[in-house]
Amino acid sequence: xxxxxxxxxxxxxxxxxxxxxxxxxxxxxxxxxxxxxxxxxxxxxxxxxxxxxxxxxxxxxxxxxxxxxxxxxxxxxxxxxxxxxxxxxxxxxxxxxxxxxxxxxxxxxxxxxxxxxxxxxxxxxxxxxxxxxxxxxxxxxxxxxxxxxxxxxxxxxxxxxxxxxxxxxxxxxxxxxxxxxxxxxxxx
Numbered sequence: 001x002x003x004x005x006x007x008x009x010x011x012x013x014x015x016x017x018x019x020x021x022x023x024x025x026x027x028x029x030x031x032x033x034x035x036x037x038x039x040x041x042x043x044x045x046x047x048x049x050x051x052x053x054x055x056x057x058x059x060x061x062x063x064x065x066x067x068x069x070x071x072x073x074x075x076x077x078x079x080x081x082x083x084x085x086x087x088x089x090x091x092x093x094x095x096x097x098x099x100x101x102x103x104x105x106x107x108x109x110x111x112x113x114x115x116x117x118x119x120x121x122x123x124x125x126x127x128x129x130x131x132x133x134x135x136x137x138x139x140x141x142x143x144x145x146x147x148x149x150x151x152x153x154x155x156x157x158x159x160x161x162x163x164x165x166x167x168x169x170x171x172x173x174x175x176x177x178x179x180x181x182x183x184x185x186x187x188x
Contacts, residue, residue, distance in 0.1 A: 018069040093130035133175040
């Protein structure tokens with residue numbers, strides 16, 4: 001029996017592709033949750049065990065309210081982050097999106113922008129969503145610039161929404177509508 005080890009490329013771009021998370025990714029995902037800079041930028045406060053992460057990954061397979069995918073480089077299949085559409089509301093056709101590129105060496109190269117465009121295309125074009133929103137903490141100016149470059153619009157500020165590292169921080173609410181996406185990315 002010939003077993004293939006080629007990863008599934010669920011959504012593919014020029015630089016990155018998105019693939020489903022698997023139980024075999026537990027250690028990688030667990031380790032990314034303890035990178036200090038990733039925790040700060042995402043506002044992650046909780047701690048998790050490997051067993052909890054394994055159960056979380058197993059639970060994602062049957063969760064119709066979210067789509068969690070890993071981001072990998074097309075060139076060598078290296079995992080560099082994760083992206084999720086979550087809290088999918090099929091009645092109102094909206095959801096939120098989150099992304100994490102885990103190594104500073106992989107940031108600023110367009111990987112996150114491409115992953116976002118791939119996932120937004122899936123959200124608007126396959127999941128039939130009308131509105132996709134996100135929250136970004138005010139101290140994450142780089143991410144805000146990326147989101148604006150991709151086409152997200154600022155909607156408001158949730159004042160003192162996060163308590164992290166002995167201080168309160170504002171959370172910026174941003175969104176994109178399906179017609180805005182189709183105008184910006186007609187070929188997607």
